[in-house]
Amino acid sequence: MAKEENIILETNKVTAGYGGVDVLFDASIRVKKGEIAAIIGPNGAGKTTLLRTISGVLSPRKGEIIFKGERLNGKTPRERLELGIGYIPQEDKIFPKMSCIDNLRMGAYTLPKEKFSEMLERVYQLFPILKERRNQIAGQFSGGQRQMLAIARALMVEPDLLLLDEPTSGLQPSLVKEVLDKVKELHKQGITVLIVAQNREALEIAERGYLIRAGQVVLEDTVEGLLKNDQVMQLYFGG
């Protein structure tokens, strides 16, 4: 079934949480290879928890995660990264006390030394601003530049799947467009994207989306379908 639909990522009834408290309950989603899939939902719904569980930062308490046909349960974040999963958290997405280039070196941590220069040139082509500011301390970057650096850092290992947690959070409208354009560009290059979208613009770049509420996946639809859903629009995008 999964092969027929060309599914790259599948979570089956995943339950996860922090300490003794579960935040996510029986969450099942599927992401097709080459698509942009979105996760939407109110604050505290469990969107970040789902992404953390897929990236390996958090272990699921129940359920399984399958990526490219391989079960991820029990694998470390490094093993998942080597399989092709790149993760960009919502907050603290860069190393603020390191220079731009050292952040990119951290992105290439698992790469052999000789491949670093090649990958560096590729991300500089995509984000020329990072080349200009390569020796600047990342903590001095603006919000948009930080997001670019975070995406570039994740791209250093050429991931097959990019997990983006609210990439436009806190950015001014012009930067929101710039960041989303970059995400679309990556998609065109063949990278599958799973994005937590907290606004209409971010949702609109996706093809399909999942609505998570109170830790449960309550709705799956195309983006057009989600955008026509009055309840979704009222609850999450202010009408």
Place this chain on the structure above:
Amino acid sequence: MGGWIVSGLVYGSIVALGALGCSYVLLIQRYFNFTVAPWLALGAYFAWTMKQILPQWGGVELVIAAIVSMVALGIAMTAADKALFKPLRDRGAPFMFFYLTSFGLLFAVRSIIWLIWGPQPKYYYPGASVGIKGPWGIMVTPAELLTLIVAVVVVVALYFFQYRTKLGRGMLATAQNPMLASVCGVEPETVHTTTTMIAGFVTALAGILYGLTIQIRPLMGWFILLGIFVCVVCGGEGAILGTLAAGYLVGIAEEFGSNLIQIPLNFWGVPVEMSAYKVALSCALFLVVIYFRPQGVWKGTFLER
């Protein structure tokens, strides 16, 4: 006066090495390692025991004993970390638990030292050593000269490891943001093991150099614990080169300062022996640095170079 400064630099070198061990644990594992005091003594005793076993080879035996002791203390500190602190990390325990565990371990290690080696002081090479005369009344013993050189070599080596190697960068990343470092592929346990091994190496070295220039005794770590604490804070959030600079300041404050203050006290016939109050001078330095340069004496920190 030159002699006082040299004594201060020698003592400061030892303090700086102990402080580096503390800084690594503080910045990467996020707790102050109070156990540094008995660990430092244990490192000195390990080397003393090893030296007793080895035949006399004109000083080479001490080098071998020191290397074995550094590795042994690194392993002991790593084992203690895995057994006591890793479960706390895994459970996300509050930091007070780390401090309490560190205190408990402090008393346990101290008791083990008393039990095995007893309270009597020990020496690597008993008897007075001949000093090398220099200008301005400077007299340096070979042990002191060795201490000065070793501290600089170790600090420079650590600096290059930290900022020029992949693992060093991984440690810096973990110190800043453990979650982001792990999604970049840094294995947290590799970082913790490297941290405690490095802390073990430098702490043992501090103990050995202290034993070589002064003497080996169970409470040797206690005597410089406050100096180490002052050095960690004044070094600039663990800046590696800054810690050495802060160590020199602590050493000079204690050795030079105490001798300098002793002169007017003797002149006025005040019956006070300043050598008993050296630690107070470290504390005074601490207050001065905190007031005028709360960011530490060095430009940059452990994370920023």
